[in-house]
Amino acid sequence: MSDPEVTESETGTPGVWDDSRSHNWITLQGPLERMLAPIGEQAIKALAPQKGETFLDVGCGCGHTALALARAVGPDGSVTGVDVSPSMLAAGRSHASDEGLGNLHFVEANAQTHTFEPAQFDGLFSRFGVMFFDDPVAAFTNLGKALKPGGRLAFACWRDRREVEWFEMPIQVANANGVPAPDLPGTGPGAFAFAKPERLHKVLAAAGFTDIDVTPLDLKTGGGDSDEVLSILHIGFVGEHIKQFPDREDGAWDAVRQALEAYQTPDGVFIGTGTWIVTARRTQV
Ligand SMILES: C[S@@+](CC[C@H](N)C(=O)[O-])C[C@H]1O[C@@H](n2cnc3c(N)ncnc32)[C@H](O)[C@@H]1O
Numbered sequence: 001m002s003d004p005e006v007t008e009s010e011t012g013t014p015g016v017w018d019d020s021r022s023h024n025w026i027t028l029q030g031p032l033e034r035m036l037a038p039i040g041e042q043a044i045k046a047l048a049p050q051k052g053e054t055f056l057d058v059g060c061g062c063g064h065t066a067l068a069l070a071r072a073v074g075p076d077g078s079v080t081g082v083d084v085s086p087s088m089l090a091a092g093r094s095h096a097s098d099e100g101l102g103n104l105h106f107v108e109a110n111a112q113t114h115t116f117e118p119a120q121f122d123g124l125f126s127r128f129g130v131m132f133f134d135d136p137v138a139a140f141t142n143l144g145k146a147l148k149p150g151g152r153l154a155f156a157c158w159r160d161r162r163e164v165e166w167f168e169m170p171i172q173v174a175n176a177n178g179v180p181a182p183d184l185p186g187t188g189p190g191a192f193a194f195a196k197p198e199r200l201h202k203v204l205a206a207a208g209f210t211d212i213d214v215t216p217l218d219l220k221t222g223g224g225d226s227d228e229v230l231s232i233l234h235i236g237f238v239g240e241h242i243k244q245f246p247d248r249e250d251g252a253w254d255a256v257r258q259a260l261e262a263y264q265t266p267d268g269v270f271i272g273t274g275t276w277i278v279t280a281r282r283t284q285v
Pocket residue numbers: 017036058059060061062063064065082083084085088109110111112126127128129130132133
């Protein structure tokens with residue numbers, strides 16, 4: 001591993017994008033889009049796609065941001081989505097075909113090690129798909145080779161868990177109801193691998209990127225009802241944590257449901273997110 005700062009992995013994370021997690025993400029695409037789309041839109045804005053450009057969407061999942069990029073670049077441009085999950089890619093292919101987007105392609109591969117055609121993309125993009133690499137420096141070095149010299153990168157990743165109300169609020173409510181709070185995650189592969197901006201700077205610089213910018217984005221997202229929020233919480237790390245305490249699980253979820261009443265608006269339940277929007281350029285060679 002070329003990153004000496006890696007301290008520990010989030011529990012179970014390296015194998016976490018298995019069939020069961022992919023299945024959950026496919027089933028809950030609508031709710032997850034309501035939670036994540038506004039963040040993806042800001043990351044796409046930071047990428048500033050132009051007609052005719054070519055992009056790689058890293059860890060593209062069910063392809064929602066890849067679809068948005070494919071629309072943005074138009075028929076003279078093209079977008080490739082790469083992901084390790086065959087079932088999520090199948091969902092992406094189905095969306096692209098429903099929309100008749102002939103300029104969007106999907107590749108099943110580990111983005112850290114896959115040999116991409118060199119210097120083919122104008123930009124790399126990701127919405128929460130770049131935090132799971134065993135070796136981020138190796139991964140971004142590999143991805144950088146697929147960029148044209150001077151090509152750009154834009155992605156969204158989570159900040160410190162304590163700054164993401166979607167996660168921290170239920171953790172604290174569960175804690176007040178007998179579920180011990182989990183330790184803060186380390187810098188190993190997982191949702192919070194890039195919580196520290198200084199780490200993002202170091203990793204990207206070591207991987208050959210320049211003009212690195214890490215800007216906080218705070219948005220309230222959601223719009224569904226409490227059941228929808230609970231279904232999202234159940235499939236993520238909050239649910240995985242709470243289920244380790246089976247005798248307190250029911251009480252904790254009842255309390256979280258009650259706490260969600262404070263987040264109800266006329267347009268649904270909205271909760272705070274805290275992300276980094278990261279941009280950089282491949283060093284000119
Ligand atoms: C949090 S999900 C985000 C999915 C999608 N970008 C979205 O916003 O809906 C993370 C995605 O990264 C993918 N992933 C994780 N490690 C990967 C790797 N090494 N190479 C390619 N994809 C990876 C997972 O399969 C999953 O689809």
